[in-house]
Amino acid sequence: MIEIKNIQKTFQGKTVLSDISATFEPGRTNMIIGASGTGKSVLLKTIVGLFEPDAGAVLYDGRNFHTSNRREQKIIRSEIGMLFQGSALFDSLTVADNVRFPLNVHSDMSESEKDDRVNFCLKRVGLEQAAHKMPSEISGGMQKRVGIARAIVMNSQYLFCDEPNSGLDPQTAWMIDQLIHEITQEYNLTTVIVSHDMNSVMEIGEYIMFMYKGLKIWEGNKDTILDAEPKELRDFLFSNKLVRTFKGMQ
Numbered sequence: 001m002i003e004i005k006n007i008q009k010t011f012q013g014k015t016v017l018s019d020i021s022a023t024f025e026p027g028r029t030n031m032i033i034g035a036s037g038t039g040k041s042v043l044l045k046t047i048v049g050l051f052e053p054d055a056g057a058v059l060y061d062g063r064n065f066h067t068s069n070r071r072e073q074k075i076i077r078s079e080i081g082m083l084f085q086g087s088a089l090f091d092s093l094t095v096a097d098n099v100r101f102p103l104n105v106h107s108d109m110s111e112s113e114k115d116d117r118v119n120f121c122l123k124r125v126g127l128e129q130a131a132h133k134m135p136s137e138i139s140g141g142m143q144k145r146v147g148i149a150r151a152i153v154m155n156s157q158y159l160f161c162d163e164p165n166s167g168l169d170p171q172t173a174w175m176i177d178q179l180i181h182e183i184t185q186e187y188n189l190t191t192v193i194v195s196h197d198m199n200s201v202m203e204i205g206e207y208i209m210f211m212y213k214g215l216k217i218w219e220g221n222k223d224t225i226l227d228a229e230p231k232e233l234r235d236f237l238f239s240n241k242l243v244r245t246f247k248g249m250q
Contacts, residue, residue: 001024001026002024002047003024003057004020004021007020007046007053007058008054009043016042017046017214020043020056021056028206030192031192031193031194031208032192033194033208039213041162044192047192049076053066078106078154079157080158082159083148083160085162085163085166089143091135091136093135094133095131095132095134095138099121101150102154103117103154121152122149125149140172141176148176152187159183159190159192160191160193161180161191161192163194163196164193164200165197165200177200178203180204181204203222205222208221212236217230218230225237
């Protein structure tokens, strides 16, 4: 579980995050949504420790990340898996070596243990046959699956996904959503997804936080979001063709 409590963040005198609190529980897909420039990415970077909050706390299963010493922070970071917006694979490494990279840096496994773990993770995302290919030789959707395999290779407890469906066609995006959802439940991960993709929200949004101008305006889930009251959220939702169509079918 990840708890964020009263997070504040200011850049050059401008408040970007104001008193943000939320609880992201394990075993469900937690989503942070909102239009561009609302503070979603800043919040994500603050949660994972790339930014220091001006006030507030980020707790990983009760451990305060920003007040921990370097050793404790390193332990927490080793429990975090990241799926980046552009997959962020190393072009010069094979698929298998991309997945293996965190093990080389952070683990004390033997080479054979690393091989077994890499093979297991690639099989879990359906890419065992692509192990020896280069990133340039596989599709964008396959690259995202490699990114997921790399994110879980360290037996991560926390999974962060930054716009995981960016640049993907609808069918491939749906497959990535389902894979993230399955892995979250299968391994009881605390998964946090930053997204503006309403297809994803309506498919897998088990907890949803809506942000507007650095504030948390609403929280709920995919079953309650269409009836949400805040005008800012309704404007955001019904500017989206998918949501207009879905609402019309009810």
